[in-house]
Amino acid sequence: MRKFDHLQGVAAPLPAANIDTDQIIPKQFLKTVEREGLGKGLFYDFRFDLEGHEKPDFVLNQPAYKGARILIAGDNFGCGSSREHAPWALDDFGLRCVVSTSFADIFYNNCFQNGLLPAIVSSEDLHALMGEAKGGNHVFAVDLDAQTISAPSGKTVRFAIDAGRKEKLLKGLDAIGETLEHAPEIDRFEQKRRQTQPWAAA
């Protein structure tokens, strides 16, 4: 998996709460058998009208936010379906970090599988960062090791992340490879399972 340590880039404000995964990547883009190329569907209904024309007022369509790397969003970001297409689409679009006060569980997990950083900050700090991002074309800096986000004004806020997740992201560890190192324990577990639940082994 790809590492995440530092990130510098324009931050786009998306103040709505409860942005769900259907909004992040609508269903018509889920019919792919690939991981790549989903950026075209990111926030599709926000970005394009029914005729497929860009909506100029949506934040990611505004020139000041072209090439944004960071998204600053309202509470409970990523609720809804388990589709990993949501972080894939964010990533493919160039967004590597989402900042919010809270994230839905599955989306949160899915980010870490793809080298994306979901950064949890207090509502106060979110408000401050959102305010600065609204100014447009301002470069923010994210430092995972220090767990900080620095806004253009120089204001720096801390974000929360548990130590284990942080380490994996910093090192870009492969979860499957790591788990397979526990193969002897899995074998032992299965042996015991066969004895205690003989009906459960097909």
Place this chain on the structure above:
Amino acid sequence: MPAMPGKTLYDKIWDAHLVAQDPNGESILYIDLHLIHEVTTPQAFSGLRTNHRPVRRPDLTLAVADHNIPTEGQAKGVDAVEDAEARLQLQTLGRNVKDFGIEFFPMGDIRNGIVHVVGPEQGRTQPGMTIVCGDSHTSTHGAFGALAHGIGTSEVEHVLATQTLRQRKARNMRVTFVGEPVPGVGAKDYALALIGEIGTGGGTGCVIEYAGPAIEALSVEGRMTLCNLSIEGGAKAGLVAPDEKTFAYLMGKPAAPKGAAWDLALTYWKRFSSDPDAVFDRELTIDVSKIAPTVTWGTSPEDVVAIDGLVPDPESFASEDKQAGARRALDYMGLQPGQKITDAAVQRVFIGSCTNSRIEDLRQAALIAQKALDMGLKVAPGVRAMVVPGSGLVREEAEAEGLDQVFLAAGFEWREPGCSMCLGMNPDRLDPQERCASTSNRNFEGRQGRGGRTHLMSPAMAAAAAIRGHIADVREFL
């Protein structure tokens, strides 16, 4: 020696599946059943191929085709599916299960259907298990006292390769349902009322155990409806402790243990309930006698209103964010603050989805359709109402009971099984601004079709809306 504190049902299932613990705070949990479908697996199988990894336990994996299959003409087979992308995804699943030796109920097989209907129906879902699937409504299986939740595609690959999942333990929450419901109120109303109370983020980080006399009184199907919607309250999973109803449901199912193995399994399953002295991080009690038939008015499952209630005024919400959200939702839904919810005219009705497409759901809807027929009524002019059974077996059972004839006589369409208009990945979807009374689980913007307006409700309520042509109180038909 100090007494050990009691364990919750969740604690017990967790402990029984702990394979190893990593120093970074993650636990490796064994997975008893991995359900897979066409939409969230192609990239996982590609990952296995790239890394030359086999599927560790194909026998603990079961595949169905449900999300993007059409709900008519299934006998023609996958190669006849018109949508080229859907066809490729379905063909890809067919190839993957063959290459990796996984049991598969393909489209058209009578055992195929929505993954969360098929698992229990086959008896693959059993108490005390850990069950995962690349689909958030995996929480449905919690109705059997199994720890069941959705995972992303990278995790699907992880489970395929290792039969385990890396997890952090969630917190324990218990919602106790007391009281007796008024006629016309059931599990769907309980769930909507609960989400209305705690909000869509209310269960975040928690596994919710549903307990209390009103849960014991619910059928296993009703418990599945309730657990299904746990995720809409933000919870990791929902759980109901297994009881005699659970065991009776499982007995004789194709994959349920038989003979001496059944007795052994029964003894094992009975361990899975919360100890009387178990401590929950959070507790809530809901009196179901106070719940009216409930529907949603907005674009989040927490936007609920009793059927005799009014569409809320955005100004009545506490925070500015909420007010803005409500204004946006009303605008999207085409509703006015203060209007009666029963004044909302519907053009479409959808009875189906993993929330409400089991035989009991269809019986409840058919009962209203029959009452309507007795009153000389049918589906209102201008309304298109679809009934989509959860699986081929549900469809067969319903036909054996004559439910299809009742639906057809009353003017409903009787379709073939699948996820259908729950998410509109197949041709069943809403047109912009069409309003739909739906038994599914998500009323998000565009969920059932771009610009479509979804109102969530129970199967009986959806049937009543079809007859009246607007959102209606099912109690008029009781």
